[in-house]
Amino acid sequence: MSKSVYPAIGTDRSDWILARRPARNAVDPGRPYAFLVEKERSDTGELVPTATVFLTNKECPWRCLMCDLWKNTTTASVPAGAIPEQIEFALRELACQAADSGQTAPQQIKLYNSGSFFDPKAIPEADYRAIAERVSGFKRVIVESHPALVGERALRFRDLLNGQLEVAMGLETVHPEVLERLNKRVTVEQFASAGAFLRTHEIAMRAFVLVKPPFMDEPMALEWGKRSIDFAFECGAAAVVLIPVRPGNGAMEALERAGEFKAPKLRTLEEAAHYGVELKRGRVFADLWDLQLFSSCAECFPERLGNLHLLNDRQTVVPRPTCSVCGD
Ligand code: SF4
């Protein structure tokens, strides 16, 4: 392997990543930094309106190489009561929007906090009851967590909910060396053990899988994307979300300049998603946010985007004719 610009020693990596960060965004601890409703296919096959509230809270203590979620976080813990207030604000606003547009009320809610819901410095445990009350009308409550923080706190939160708890965890990749270099300080064994804990306690699980993390070329990315999907389902994931890796946090641009990272081709995401859906072991979703970034052809992009929406919504693969412009 040629010499990398990225530190070989684990303890040097966080400093290297932090040194390359651009400024974080200004956020208000009294408000979620975003909220929206979109439809998501449920485990029973319906398209269910799902609210996502992006909570403003203290930055995650991990320093993953590819992460840019810290941009909308605070450097100190938010005061007790702030998180329930943020949820209340988002739900009130979304209810107004739904009333204006005649949409049906969301049945599921994602409380995404740019880190781990079960990190007490991010989400104070004293707020669990108030949070559970705010989301008592939802059939399913989805939160995210690093596998290391999946434990008793998850059970205490589960016990306060009316709906089903689901925990989303980043598996990222099962490639052992690349996973180690991502600086997430997790192993596939720890992921599997967190998955087993959730299963034992009747908490649903979804997994995030990266499509083309750094240090991989396109064929390797597809191969390890597929293996990671397999592993996520073996660990009991009910859904796997494929995330094409993008630059944007400073560290990824540095690797890009050094030739150690290049964003995936749309084709790699499509093939990984097709593979996952055809397994029929659970739902597979492609993350379509800002998807144009991964396309090199304006001619076929709209159709390919449409097909990936169909894949997400119907869990079927739509065959696509070859593009007369790019030939892809
Ligand atoms: S654990 Fe998640 S939120 Fe925390 S740094 Fe890693 S990717 Fe970002």
Ligand SMILES: [Zn+2]
């Ligand atoms: Zn094309």
